[in-house]
Amino acid sequence: MFLRGFVSGTAASTVVFAVIYASVNRKEIYRESDNPSFEDINKLERGREILKYGFPNRGPELMYYTNHVLAYDRAKRTPVWVAEHITAETLKGYASRKYEKFLPDPRIPQMFSAQNSDYQKSGWSRGHMSPAGNHKHSQEAMKDSFFLSNIVPQNFENNAGFWNRLEMYCRDLTKDFQSVRIISGPLVMPYTEEGKKFIKYQIIGDNEVAVPTHLYKIILAERKSQPVAVGVFVIPNQPLDFSHHLSKYQITLHQLESRTGIKFVPNLDLSKTVNLCDIHSCLI
DNA sequence: CTGATCATC
DNA sequence: GATGATCAG
Numbered sequence: 345m346f347l348r349g350f351v352s353g354t355a356a357s358t359v360v361f362a363v364i365y366a367s368v369n370r371k372e373i374y375r376e377s378d379n380p381s382f383e384d385i386n387k388l389e390r391g392r393e394i395l396k397y398g399f400p401n402r403g404p405e406l407m408y409y410t411n412h413v414l415a416y417d418r419a420k421r422t423p424v425w426v427a428e429h430i431t432a433e434t435l436k437g438y439a440s441r442k443y444e445k446f447l448p449d450p451r452i453p454q455m456f457s458a459q460n461s462d463y464q465k466s467g468w469s470r471g472h473m474s475p476a477g478n479h480k481h482s483q484e485a486m487k488d489s490f491f492l493s494n495i496v497p498q499n500f501e502n503n504a505g506f507w508n509r510l511e512m513y514c515r516d517l518t519k520d521f522q523s524v525r526i527i528s529g530p531l532v533m534p535y536t537e538e539g540k541k542f543i544k545y546q547i548i549g550d551n552e553v554a555v556p557t558h559l560y561k562i563i564l565a566e567r568k569s570q571p572v573a574v575g576v577f578v579i580p581n582q583p584l585d586f587s588h589h590l591s592k593y594q595i596t597l598h599q600l601e602s603r604t605g606i607k608f609v610p611n612l613d614l615s616k617t618v619n620l621c622d623i624h625s626c627l628i
Numbered sequence: 629c630t631g632a633t634c635a636t637c
Numbered sequence: 638g639a640t641g642a643t644c645a646g
Binding site for chain 3: 442445499501503504505507
């Protein structure tokens, strides 16, 4: 079974603590800024003068929806990451995707937003990060999931196949765990050429939506209010044979952090290679 | 479940 | 262009 290797992985516990401590750490930062020193006040006032007429604010603010939260990448016109929380209860219901269609997110300024026309005839399908199937308890929640802010250009066969199986696996986890939290997103991985590293990715449509080279999911399950299992998946955005072993697709926590914007605890060893699961045994 | 596409109004 | 039926993995 999937679960065995899943729970026992050493990287698993590392990421559990990383996710949990991230929020604690932010509170400490806020506490410091509540009581700034004189030097900090001088910097703040000087900074306000420097930035008097504005500045390019590229820090993605969190966007909250009925049943998911995301950070949006205005340059790539895709989410940076999408977070969700599912339980056996929230997966029940009769909400259906037949009532919904993909729409540009009205909360994203048009010049930074993807349009359906970008995807049509691009060769890439519109792939949910927070899946429609995770919002069956609420038609409104499902409607939110069809905003293009939750969508990434994804290989069609991968979307209907391997990625779909991974989403099904996440839902299955709620049978064994009281609660499952999932962070999903697109990833552009570098390649090496003549000893140098490069990043290259396709852009589609008039709005130049970025096609990721990979997709990832970070899964944290919970039992008796304790996180007891976690998995990190990084899979290429291409047709995948279910029987193929993905051990070669390894990634360090540092790479994951720098490419996704997800923040891990400061004292974590980010050079540690994440132990990717043996997908073959996972999904059967 | 995951999607696109085509006929129809 | 919107909608619903149909098709495919």
